[in-house]
Amino acid sequence: MALRYVLMAATVVLFVVAGAIFVGRFWNIYQVMRKSRATIRTDQIGKRLISTIEQVFAHKRMLKVRYSGVLHLFIFSGFVVLLIDVVGSIGQVFSPGFSIGPVLGMIVDIWVGLVLIGVAMAVYQRAVIKPERYHGSDETDGYIILSIITCIVVGIVVHESFYPYAAGPIFGVKAVALSPMEFLAYGLSRIWVSLGWTGATAASIGYAVGYTMDILMIWVFLAYLPYSKHLHVFLAIPNIFVRKMGPHGELVTAPVPEEGIAIRSFRDLSWKDVLDLYTCTECGRCQAVCPAHAAGQPLSPKMVILELREALKKELSGEPPIPLAGGVVSQEELWACTTCGACMEACPVFIEHVPKIVGMRAALLEDGEIDKTAQKVLVGWDRQGNSFGQPLKKRPGWTKGLEISIKDARREPVDWLWFVGDFASYDPRIQDLTRLVARLLQQANVDFGILYDGESNSGNDALRIGEFGLFEALAQKNLEKLQEAEYNMIFTTDPHSLNALKNEYGKYGFHRPVKHYTEAFVDLIDQRKFDLKPLGIRATYHDPCYLGRWNRIFDAPRELMKRVGVDLVEMPRHGENSFCCGAGGGRIWMEEVGIKERPADQRIREALTLEGVTHFVMACPKDVAMFTAAVASTGNEGRLKVVDMAELLAEAAGLGVPDTLVAAR
Amino acid sequence: MRILVLSKSVPDLVEELALDEDNGELLHDDMTYVPSEWDDHALEEALLLKEEVGAEVTVLAVDTGDVDNMLFTALAKGADHAVKLTGDFDLATSNRKRAQAIANYLRDNTFDLVLSGVQAIDDIDGQIPAIVAGLLEWPHASVVTEVSIQGEQIHFRQEYGGGLQAEFSAQAPLVLGIQAARKPPRYASIAKVRQMMKSSTVDEIDASADTVPELEIRRFFKPVAAGHAEMIEGDPEEVADRIITILKERKLVRG
Numbered sequence: 001m002a003l004r005y006v007l008m009a010a011t012v013v014l015f016v017v018a019g020a021i022f023v024g025r026f027w028n029i030y031q032v033m034r035k036s037r038a039t040i041r042t043d044q045i046g047k048r049l050i051s052t053i054e055q056v057f058a059h060k061r062m063l064k065v066r067y068s069g070v071l072h073l074f075i076f077s078g079f080v081v082l083l084i085d086v087v088g089s090i091g092q093v094f095s096p097g098f099s100i101g102p103v104l105g106m107i108v109d110i111w112v113g114l115v116l117i118g119v120a121m122a123v124y125q126r127a128v129i130k131p132e133r134y135h136g137s138d139e140t141d142g143y144i145i146l147s148i149i150t151c152i153v154v155g156i157v158v159h160e161s162f163y164p165y166a167a168g169p170i171f172g173v174k175a176v177a178l179s180p181m182e183f184l185a186y187g188l189s190r191i192w193v194s195l196g197w198t199g200a201t202a203a204s205i206g207y208a209v210g211y212t213m214d215i216l217m218i219w220v221f222l223a224y225l226p227y228s229k230h231l232h233v234f235l236a237i238p239n240i241f242v243r244k245m246g247p248h249g250e251l252v253t254a255p256v257p258e259e260g261i262a263i264r265s266f267r268d269l270s271w272k273d274v275l276d277l278y279t280c281t282e283c284g285r286c287q288a289v290c291p292a293h294a295a296g297q298p299l300s301p302k303m304v305i306l307e308l309r310e311a312l313k314k315e316l317s318g319e320p321p322i323p324l325a326g327g328v329v330s331q332e333e334l335w336a337c338t339t340c341g342a343c344m345e346a347c348p349v350f351i352e353h354v355p356k357i358v359g360m361r362a363a364l365l366e367d368g369e370i371d372k373t374a375q376k377v378l379v380g381w382d383r384q385g386n387s388f389g390q391p392l393k394k395r396p397g398w399t400k401g402l403e404i405s406i407k408d409a410r411r412e413p414v415d416w417l418w419f420v421g422d423f424a425s426y427d428p429r430i431q432d433l434t435r436l437v438a439r440l441l442q443q444a445n446v447d448f449g450i451l452y453d454g455e456s457n458s459g460n461d462a463l464r465i466g467e468f469g470l471f472e473a474l475a476q477k478n479l480e481k482l483q484e485a486e487y488n489m490i491f492t493t494d495p496h497s498l499n500a501l502k503n504e505y506g507k508y509g510f511h512r513p514v515k516h517y518t519e520a521f522v523d524l525i526d527q528r529k530f531d532l533k534p535l536g537i538r539a540t541y542h543d544p545c546y547l548g549r550w551n552r553i554f555d556a557p558r559e560l561m562k563r564v565g566v567d568l569v570e571m572p573r574h575g576e577n578s579f580c581c582g583a584g585g586g587r588i589w590m591e592e593v594g595i596k597e598r599p600a601d602q603r604i605r606e607a608l609t610l611e612g613v614t615h616f617v618m619a620c621p622k623d624v625a626m627f628t629a630a631v632a633s634t635g636n637e638g639r640l641k642v643v644d645m646a647e648l649l650a651e652a653a654g655l656g657v658p659d660t661l662v663a664a665r
Numbered sequence: 666m667r668i669l670v671l672s673k674s675v676p677d678l679v680e681e682l683a684l685d686e687d688n689g690e691l692l693h694d695d696m697t698y699v700p701s702e703w704d705d706h707a708l709e710e711a712l713l714l715k716e717e718v719g720a721e722v723t724v725l726a727v728d729t730g731d732v733d734n735m736l737f738t739a740l741a742k743g744a745d746h747a748v749k750l751t752g753d754f755d756l757a758t759s760n761r762k763r764a765q766a767i768a769n770y771l772r773d774n775t776f777d778l779v780l781s782g783v784q785a786i787d788d789i790d791g792q793i794p795a796i797v798a799g800l801l802e803w804p805h806a807s808v809v810t811e812v813s814i815q816g817e818q819i820h821f822r823q824e825y826g827g828g829l830q831a832e833f834s835a836q837a838p839l840v841l842g843i844q845a846a847r848k849p850p851r852y853a854s855i856a857k858v859r860q861m862m863k864s865s866t867v868d869e870i871d872a873s874a875d876t877v878p879e880l881e882i883r884r885f886f887k888p889v890a891a892g893h894a895e896m897i898e899g900d901p902e903e904v905a906d907r908i909i910t911i912l913k914e915r916k917l918v919r920g
Contacts, residue, residue: 260856362854365852365854366854366856366857367851368742368743368851368852368853369851369852370852372849375849375852378852380679382855383677383679383697383699384679384680389679390679391679391680391681392680393680393681467854467855468856469854469855469856469857469858469859470854470855472855473855
């Protein structure tokens with residue numbers, strides 16, 4: 001009977017100690033969150049709940065990596081069952097005779113089995129498969145937790161298996177025989193019988209050992225968790241609930257902090273950013289999809305989060321603060337980001353890497369630190385409104401050479417206002433395409449116009465370089481002109497401009513419809529504005545980050561290809577999992593330091609693995625610049641033709657495609 | 666150490682120069698003006714010195730119109746004070762007259778070191794730092810790189826032909842025309858410039874200048890195109906043949 005009191009005392013004392021450690025740790029985290037920036041994450045409760053259920057109970061994102069998803073589901077489900085066991089076991093000790101019954105007992109045993117399978121799979125993954133994404137993660141912590149979990153679930157079965165023989169000596173109640181339904185405990189008890197370990201002493205020791213492995217280890221687990229990456233056990237669900245809901249492509253949400261978007265210290269993070277740091281499970285899925293990481297650059301989104309978390313822990317332990325931008329996270333890491341958003345798309349707990357990186361870039365910029373080529377581009381945007389260092393007056397220069405002149409939307413009303421963008425306006429390699437788009441619109445009798453030299457760069461990339469002030473200045477210039485013009489819809493070929501117009505200008509009260517040319521052309525085809533002949537080619541399509549991931553426009557380009565008779569073969573990474581060309585976030589203007597293989601080159605290689613695919617189709621002017629270069633530099637011009645959507649449509653519609661373009665023949 | 670950085674704005678060459686070809690005058694009002702690149706280097710060198718030895722940096726411009734933005738940008742980069750010399754100045758004001766106003770200002774205010782861009786695209790004569798030094802009878806050097814302050818001594822380098830370099834030292838006060846800063850000029854974010862506009866002021870100092878001996882510009886000409894480039898087209902073999910023919914025609918190769 002004395003043993004019962006020892007177990008009771010140990011349960012209570014350990015619980016109080018572990019609980020205190022646990023609460024103290026959470027209190028610290030709460031204090032940091034309280035002092036950080038505000039952000040509204042409690043709107044759209046219904047949607048948030050549904051998304052949380054999908055992600056938590058159906059493991060939607062987790063299952064994208066099948067093996068890990070399944071093993072995690074096994075272990076995760078064990079945590080739910082653990083509750084039954086905690087009630088049952090503590091009940092046994094504190095209220096002699098208490099039992100959860102054979103049915104619940106069987107459920108517990110089934111899940112003990114599933115958890116053990118999950119743990120075995122996890123160990124196999126860590127020790128044998130060794131995914132690259134774990135590089136940089138705390139693997140010891142992973143093994144410690146797996147050991148603790150194994151210990152707990154084995155403990156469950158052990159003390160249950162001894163219970164019928166220990167019930168008398170420890171609790172003074174009549175022994176109840178184990179039901180074969182509790183198959184694990186039952187099976188184990190048969191072994192004890194054959195070993196002759198069913199006497200009072202042996203059974204009492206066995207029960208105490210099992211109970212310690214189970215309940216007492218759970219309390220240890222509770223105390224250990226807040227110091228490990230497994231804090232996600234508690235934080236993942238709330239972090240998913242307070243995820244960013246949209247508009248998806250809006251990087252900086254209103255109200256913009258008066259002091260700007262720069263992140264210098266932990267106080268400049270939002271409370272969600274702080275929560276993100278502690279929620280990270282170090283799974284490395286972000287690292288596995290990061291184009292900068294794949295290119296061999298020093299950036300891993302996972303390491304950015306871990307470096308920040310480590311620095312915050314040190315700061316909380318009293319060490320002097322280190323500047324976050326350029327200190328905790330190096331300049332090289334910050335400037336390597338293409339803001340493609342693949343990391344955020346892959347994160348099973350909805351950590352937001354890109355806004356943190358851009359905020360830290362803003363801090364570097366304020367100190368005058370930026371790649372010198374990119375600096376010239378910023379100055380060019382400020383002075384001439386374009387990244388090409390060309391006069392503002394030359395912005396509509398591409399219209400020369402068109403048979404029919406284009407309406408000036410500043411002077412007369414138009415149905416569609418075409419926001420052309422820098423690359424489509426100025427890049428000599430792309431101007432031919434821009435003219436082709438104009439001819440397609442004229443062919444379809446669309447009433448359209450442009451803003452001529454009234455258009456400035458949209459500011460999408462300036463913002464992502466971290467230059468919020470410049471973004472705002474560019475946005476104001478464009479909004480002024482857009483306000484003067486009369487139109488029903490904005491049309492653009494450029495996903496970066498589309499993103500700014502659709503998502504970033506909203507905070508200044510701009511909410512006009514914006515369509516990508518792929519969407520608009522599908523509409524025109526369906527209105528029978530073109531007489532199309534099927535092209536009969538086999539092609540693959542590259543989803544631009546700012547069209548697909550950030551604006552969820554996946555179907556229109558595919559529909560367009562279908563309508564012009566293209567047999568689409570998807571690359572392994574497509575749709576929301578598309579792989580960045582490497583140009584976004586201002587990267588297109590920055591030095592390629594430390595790049596082993598350019599993302600665009602890797603992408604071309606990926607396309608070449610597809611059987612019978614002769615064409616690589618794009619829907620973004622920057623992609624045209626990136627991939628025509630990549631296909632040439634990898635020496636694959638003969639094997640794969642890189643073409644723009646407009647070329648496909650023009651060819652199918654019987655418009656002559658200029659020889660300067662690689663046409664779909 | 667108190668450093669004065671001279672800055673001026675020049676036409677933005679990205680845009681076309683506006684020239685009245687009939688009377689040969691530049692149409693200043695039709696052009697966009699930007700800070701002179703060499704002056705940006707002078708400011709950067711001054712800011713590097715500030716970071717190294719804690720100098721106090723004042724940036725100065727002659728009020729030829731819209732120079733405020735340029736001065737606030739310098740403040741955003743880290744200059745401590747900004748001064749605008751007001752008076753009878755405009756974009757066509759000669760360097761001689763500007764230098765006189767700056768020298769007058771320097772007589773009334775104590776500075777140890779004056780840094781200026783060595784020249785500007787609208788003069789290419791490097792006069793301002795030289796004339797300022799001459800009027801004040803201060804030592805002066807042009808085409809300077811790598812300034813450093815070691816105690817009372819100011820060290821700097823000049824590059825000569827053939828890659829030869831010379832290192833000088835001088836006592837304050839001193840005027841230097843900077844060819845290039847040690848680092849590319851830093852960036853000033855728009856938000857920071859705006860913040861400076863709200864939180865700082867530009868000191869306006871009346872500098873109605875004396876009459877000075879000046880040159881008169883009679884007229885500006887646009888460059889006259891001379892000769893044409895020949896684009897050689899065709900496959901590599903044909904292009905190579907054509908190049909060889911040209912080289913032979915011009916007697917640049919034997920055989």
